[in-house]
Amino acid sequence: MRYRDENKMQAIRDCAIEMVAKNGLENFGINRLAKAAGVSPATIYIYYKDKEDLLTSISIEEGVKMTRATLKGFDPNASFREGLWVQWKNRAAFSLDNLQAAEFFEQLRNSTYKDKMREAISMEFRKSMGSFVENAVKRGEINEMPLEVYWSVAFAPLYALIRFHNEGQSLDGRKFKFSESIMKQTFDCVVKGLSK
Amino acid sequence: MSACLYNMKTTNHILIFKTNITTPEDRLEVAAVLDQQPFISKWTVDMEDIDCVLRIESAIAATAPIIHLIRSRNYECAELED
Numbered sequence: 001m002r003y004r005d006e007n008k009m010q011a012i013r014d015c016a017i018e019m020v021a022k023n024g025l026e027n028f029g030i031n032r033l034a035k036a037a038g039v040s041p042a043t044i045y046i047y048y049k050d051k052e053d054l055l056t057s058i059s060i061e062e063g064v065k066m067t068r069a070t071l072k073g074f075d076p077n078a079s080f081r082e083g084l085w086v087q088w089k090n091r092a093a094f095s096l097d098n099l100q101a102a103e104f105f106e107q108l109r110n111s112t113y114k115d116k117m118r119e120a121i122s123m124e125f126r127k128s129m130g131s132f133v134e135n136a137v138k139r140g141e142i143n144e145m146p147l148e149v150y151w152s153v154a155f156a157p158l159y160a161l162i163r164f165h166n167e168g169q170s171l172d173g174r175k176f177k178f179s180e181s182i183m184k185q186t187f188d189c190v191v192k193g194l195s196k
Numbered sequence: 197m198s199a200c201l202y203n204m205k206t207t208n209h210i211l212i213f214k215t216n217i218t219t220p221e222d223r224l225e226v227a228a229v230l231d232q233q234p235f236i237s238k239w240t241v242d243m244e245d246i247d248c249v250l251r252i253e254s255a256i257a258a259t260a261p262i263i264h265l266i267r268s269r270n271y272e273c274a275e276l277e278d
Contacts, residue, residue, distance in 0.1 A: 029244075029245070029246075030242070030245055030249075031245065031246055031247070040276070040277065040278045041245075041247065041249065041276065042212040042249075042276040042277060042278050043278055045210075045212045045242075045249050045251050045276070046210050046212065049240040049242065049251050050240065050242035050244065050245070050249075051242070051244060051245075
């Protein structure tokens with residue numbers, strides 16, 4: 001009889017994320033994954049019925065993990081400045097600690113896996129985030145604006161800093177290292193830009 | 197009558213086989229026999245995989261009978277070992 005082994009399953013998941021992050025989806029396959037994870041293909045098939053099943057469940061799990069990390073300690077009723085700062089700290093911590101997951105998501109962009117992941121996590125995310133922005137508008141802290149405008153100002157600057165950090169350099173090859181004070185300085189500009 | 201005994205809802209065994217079921221037509225051929233087995237709760241074939249892995253969720257450890265069933269339809273079938 002075959003039993004499910006959580007440690008083995010975790011090793012398979014970690015290895016799959018690493019492989020997709022490094023080499024993309026095109027070269028990914030169960031046999032290659034088995035070789036890289038040091039298990040038999042049969043072992044992988046105990047847990048997943050095929051490549052699609054495996055990538056779908058891993059992307060949903062990773063997406064939920066990211067959502068939970070992002071919403072940790074976040075109160076949708078907090079003031080705009082306070083709530084957004086919690087978001088920034090959570091997002092920065094997750095992105096810096098989970099480089100591979102970030103690369104994995106990047107590879108999944110535009111794939112059907114990404115769509116399924118989005119479906120699974122968006123409900124919870126939108127519920128908290130949606131009411132947060134709504135509350136801020138109601139309280140007169142920020143203006144109503146299209147989601148794209150909001151996101152581009154509220155979060156894209158943070159991800160630009162994280163990208164600089166991951167590449168080790170910013171513009172013209174200037175050395176760059178992420179820090180809380182740099183993040184705070186950028187954050188203050190963002191809040192100023194969004195505030196009424 | 198005996199079929200009722202095997203028709204358990206729980207899946208206790210996951211059986212993995214290497215086959216040469218490569219096309220949807222092949223899949224239909226084996227479906228004719230697999231769908232009739234009361235002890236099989238779910239089965240899939242990964243036709244993208246080099247081993248065309250047949251994965252069966254079963255109430256009993258029916259490895260040998262399944263190999264026999266698939267071979268009776270003139271397909272290769274061997275247990276894929278851990």
